[in-house]
Amino acid sequence: MQSQLQAATEPDALAACHILLNQELAKLNSRIRELLQAEVKLVDEIGRYALNGGKRLRPLLLLLGTRMFQYQGLRQIDLAVVIEFIHTATLLHDDVVDHSELRHGRLTAHRRWSPEASVLTGDFLYSRAFQVMVSCDDIRIMRLMADTTNSIAEGELRQLIHRRDPELQEQEYFRVIHSKTARLFAAAARLAAILCGRNEEEEQTLGDFGKHFGTAYQLVDDVLDYLARPGTLGKNLGEDLAEGKATLPLLHALWNSPRQAREHLQSCIRGNSQPEAGEILRIMENSGSIQYTMQCATRETETAERHLGKLPDGVARKSMAALSRWNLERCN
Numbered sequence: 001m002q003s004q005l006q007a008a009t010e011p012d013a014l015a016a017c018h019i020l021l022n023q024e025l026a027k028l029n030s031r032i033r034e035l036l037q038a039e040v041k042l043v044d045e046i047g048r049y050a051l052n053g054g055k056r057l058r059p060l061l062l063l064l065g066t067r068m069f070q071y072q073g074l075r076q077i078d079l080a081v082v083i084e085f086i087h088t089a090t091l092l093h094d095d096v097v098d099h100s101e102l103r104h105g106r107l108t109a110h111r112r113w114s115p116e117a118s119v120l121t122g123d124f125l126y127s128r129a130f131q132v133m134v135s136c137d138d139i140r141i142m143r144l145m146a147d148t149t150n151s152i153a154e155g156e157l158r159q160l161i162h163r164r165d166p167e168l169q170e171q172e173y174f175r176v177i178h179s180k181t182a183r184l185f186a187a188a189a190r191l192a193a194i195l196c197g198r199n200e201e202e203e204q205t206l207g208d209f210g211k212h213f214g215t216a217y218q219l220v221d222d223v224l225d226y227l228a229r230p231g232t233l234g235k236n237l238g239e240d241l242a243e244g245k246a247t248l249p250l251l252h253a254l255w256n257s258p259r260q261a262r263e264h265l266q267s268c269i270r271g272n273s274q275p276e277a278g279e280i281l282r283i284m285e286n287s288g289s290i291q292y293t294m295q296c297a298t299r300e301t302e303t304a305e306r307h308l309g310k311l312p313d314g315v316a317r318k319s320m321a322a323l324s325r326w327n328l329e330r331c332n
Contacts, residue, residue: 018060021060021064021067024063024080027077028080031081032051032081032085033048035128042117046092046118047088047124050092051084053105054084057185057217058084058188059080059081059083059188060323061185061188061189061192061320061323062076062083062188062189063080064319064320065188065189065196065206066195068192068311068316069192069193069198070196071192071195071196075136076192078136079132079133079136079141079191079195082129082132085129086125086129086145086184089122090122090152090180090184092109092118092122096110096115097156102239141194144187144191144194148183148186148187151179151183152179152183155183156179156180159176159180159245162176163245168246169251173246173247177215178211181218182213182214182215182218185210185211185217186207186208187207187210188210190203190206192206193205205310208307209308209311212301213300213301213320213323213324213327215297215300216297216304216327216328219248219300220327220331222240222248222249223297224331225239225240225241225247226280226290227281241275241280242275244269244270246269248289248292248296249289249290249292250269250284253283253284253287257287264279294331297327297328298328301328308320
């Protein structure tokens with residue numbers, strides 16, 4: 001598996017998935033526009049702005065899962081909207097909490113409009129998502145998504161508690177990202193199995209794939225916060241550290257650096273020193289922290305692909321595997 005992951009990856013795996021699911025994604029985007037309509041026009045305006053430019057990665061997992069099991073109905077479109085609305089709502093809220101300036105290379109909604117408008121639009125997206133969910137009339141879907149949104153909120157609170165905390169341990173860091181990021185990936189994949197009436201084992205397997213893929217995705221994002229070329233990630237480099245977030249590359253550097261460097265990193269996390277990108281990167285390079293984080297991401301990807309191997313072979317499964325490898329290649 002390791003050699004397969006290190007082999008050349010199709011550079012356009014994400015684009016290939018968009019082509020494969022072109023019709024479904026067109027219906028998804030149309031349904032998004034329809035469900036954004038509200039009496040308060042500002043909701044539609046901010047919602048369209050926030051939903052424009054995303055990769056639709058989580059809906060892709062749901063749509064690929066239904067393609068894998070040859071689903072013939074129409075409810076996958078509404079559930080894909082549910083996933084994207086919930087994801088976007090969390091971003092709108094997070095950007096306000098984090099005072100973020102950029103999202104997808106553009107001003108965040110709270111900077112372009114106001115924090116109040118951004119938060120309330122996020123609330124609208126959450127409530128609209130649950131309206132759509134209820135229309136599916138499936139208690140398993142509603143239970144899964146209720147548990148998922150609760151987990152996301154808990155993860156965000158855990159992250160807030162540990163802001164500017166240089167004592168954060170790796171186990172707790174992973175607990176945070178499993179809740180705030182991986183859980184929605186897992187739910188998106190798992191919804192496909194529920195919708196297709198698959199057995200509990202297949203549902204769990206798809207969910208496990210999503211969980212490990214989502215974990216790897218967050219790990220790569222944490223690396224890109226320090227390494228991405230301008231415009232690649234769509235936010236300011238070093239923003240996590242500036243916000244006091246001790247992500248895995250920084251934590252590993254803390255644990256594996258000489259005393260002077262460690263004390264400097266602790267001071268930066270606490271907000272007592274101004275972080276300088278070149279110096280932080282030098283410390284990370286000396287401690288092998290970027291490599292360590294990517295090794296963790298690779299391990300998560302390998303685990304995700306092992307789960308995929310238990311599912312029906314075909315173009316959908318191959319596309320999921322390609323997406324998981326594409327994620328690792330984002331750092332190149």
